[in-house]
Amino acid sequence: MDKFEICIVGAGVIGLSIAYELSKRSKEGCSKIVILEQESSFGQHTSSRNSEVIHAGIYYATGTLKAQLCLSGKELLYQHCKNFNIGHKRIEKLIVAQGNEENDLQAIRIKAEENGLHDLRWVDASELRQMEPAVRAQSALLSPSTGIIDSHGYMESLLALAEQAGVIYAPRTKVKKIIPQDKGFDVATDISSGNLTESYMFHSGRLINAAGLDAQAVAHSIEGYLQGPIPPLHLCKGDYFSYSGKCPFQRLIYPIPPANTKSLGIHATIDMAGQLRFGPDTKYIDEINYNIDPTKAGEFAEIIADYFPTIQANQLQPAYSGIRPKIVADGMPAGDFVIQKGEEFGMDGLLQLYGMESPALTSSLAIAALVADSLEI
Numbered sequence: 001m002d003k004f005e006i007c008i009v010g011a012g013v014i015g016l017s018i019a020y021e022l023s024k025r026s027k028e029g030c031s032k033i034v035i036l037e038q039e040s041s042f043g044q045h046t047s048s049r050n051s052e053v054i055h056a057g058i059y060y061a062t063g064t065l066k067a068q069l070c071l072s073g074k075e076l077l078y079q080h081c082k083n084f085n086i087g088h089k090r091i092e093k094l095i096v097a098q099g100n101e102e103n104d105l106q107a108i109r110i111k112a113e114e115n116g117l118h119d120l121r122w123v124d125a126s127e128l129r130q131m132e133p134a135v136r137a138q139s140a141l142l143s144p145s146t147g148i149i150d151s152h153g154y155m156e157s158l159l160a161l162a163e164q165a166g167v168i169y170a171p172r173t174k175v176k177k178i179i180p181q182d183k184g185f186d187v188a189t190d191i192s193s194g195n196l197t198e199s200y201m202f203h204s205g206r207l208i209n210a211a212g213l214d215a216q217a218v219a220h221s222i223e224g225y226l227q228g229p230i231p232p233l234h235l236c237k238g239d240y241f242s243y244s245g246k247c248p249f250q251r252l253i254y255p256i257p258p259a260n261t262k263s264l265g266i267h268a269t270i271d272m273a274g275q276l277r278f279g280p281d282t283k284y285i286d287e288i289n290y291n292i293d294p295t296k297a298g299e300f301a302e303i304i305a306d307y308f309p310t311i312q313a314n315q316l317q318p319a320y321s322g323i324r325p326k327i328v329a330d331g332m333p334a335g336d337f338v339i340q341k342g343e344e345f346g347m348d349g350l351l352q353l354y355g356m357e358s359p360a361l362t363s364s365l366a367i368a369a370l371v372a373d374s375l376e377i
């Protein structure tokens with residue numbers, strides 16, 4: 001049976017960042033590290049279905065992994081983009097408040113300060129009119145360190161760098177079952193090629209579960225693993241609509257986040273090509289589906305009109321949707337990232353990541369460093 005030292009399940013931005021981080025730390029080359037992806041290419045799920053925003057680290061509960069890793073991950077990500085010529089822009093973001101929401105803006109600023117983010121700046125109505133004439137609001141907070149990124153280019157760079165260092169990348173390879181051994185794991189996979197599927201089993205000393213929306217399913221496929229520590233999965237879908245016509249904004253425009261803790265609210269984000277899109281909304285769903293109901297354009301326009309009054313529903317076209325792998329149910333306080341070591345539950349060499357929702361793209365390099373530290377690599 002083929003033997004590897006480390007197997008990473010899932011080539012989304014988290015699995016790829018971990019592969020890259022391990023490849024940097026490995027002294028003897030990485031030919032014994034393998035990253036498996038069930039799809040024909042990397043990053044086909046949540047990692048290519050998001051706002052592509054480099055978050056500043058504003059909103060998250062103080063002391064959580066989200067708060068810490070967003071702040072440190074943001075710096076690492078900007079540096080990586082610079083080092084490897086990845087498309088990105090410190091475009092800035094405005095969180096806009098209508099008349100009765102100024103206290104909410106203050107609270108956001110205090111939370112950001114508590115999290116160690118000290119660069120938010122207050123903007124009054126007249127300055128706001130000059131900065132963003134198309135926006136209607138009474139005041140705003142400006143976040144100068146918020147940016148946008150070409151997420152595909154970023155993932156491509158991570159994979160290329162890891163492969164250059166010797167990491168083996170196996171697309172079309174789905175993990176079906178994991179059988180713990182005295183030391184390490186036997187991993188049963190299905191490799192697909194056209195209409196053919198072949199079974200392939202190998203041994204890995206350690207196993208990292210970075211399977212995103214399928215992280216719980218992969219955990220459940222580990223023979224004899226305690227079911228207790230596997231957090232529940234709550235799928236929370238977010239749709240995006242693109243705006244036809246020239247983008248009227250210079251910066252990203254966000255409303256005050258709704259009090260429901262599910263999301264940051266339907267915001268205006270601009271991609272590296274200058275295309276404006278609005279989203280994501282929030283809807284808890286029972287199974288993965290990425291369809292968008294085009295009739296929702298009217299509902300979106302009504303919400304967006306709060307800060308962009310000239311919006312018309314017929315300027316909005318369904319773009320794409322993404323699904324947040326939440327570990328808490330609707331109505332519960334926001335969950336944190338979970339990075340769980342198997343040895344705490346009697347299974348050495350196992351590390352599993354759950355609840356990798358926003359801001360995990362921003363935090364990805366910091367998450368990868370934490371994973372490598374906790375594996376003592």
Ligand SMILES: Cc1cc2nc3c(=O)[nH]c(=O)nc-3n(C[C@H](O)[C@H](O)[C@H](O)COP(=O)(O)OP(=O)(O)OC[C@H]3O[C@@H](n4cnc5c(N)ncnc54)[C@H](O)[C@@H]3O)c2cc1C
Nearest residue numbers: 010012013014038047050051053175212214358360361362
């Ligand atoms: C609507 C939305 C907006 C967001 N906006 C932002 C943002 O602006 N900024 C930000 O920082 N974050 C954002 N995020 C969060 C970010 O996109 C995700 O946290 C991140 O992409 C998660 O990456 P991942 O690698 O964990 O998951 P994924 O990208 O889903 O990767 C997991 C991979 O595992 C593979 N896999 C699953 N099961 C198996 C198996 N059995 N065998 C082999 N492979 C398997 C899958 O095919 C997949 O490719 C957003 C998320 C959503 C949903």
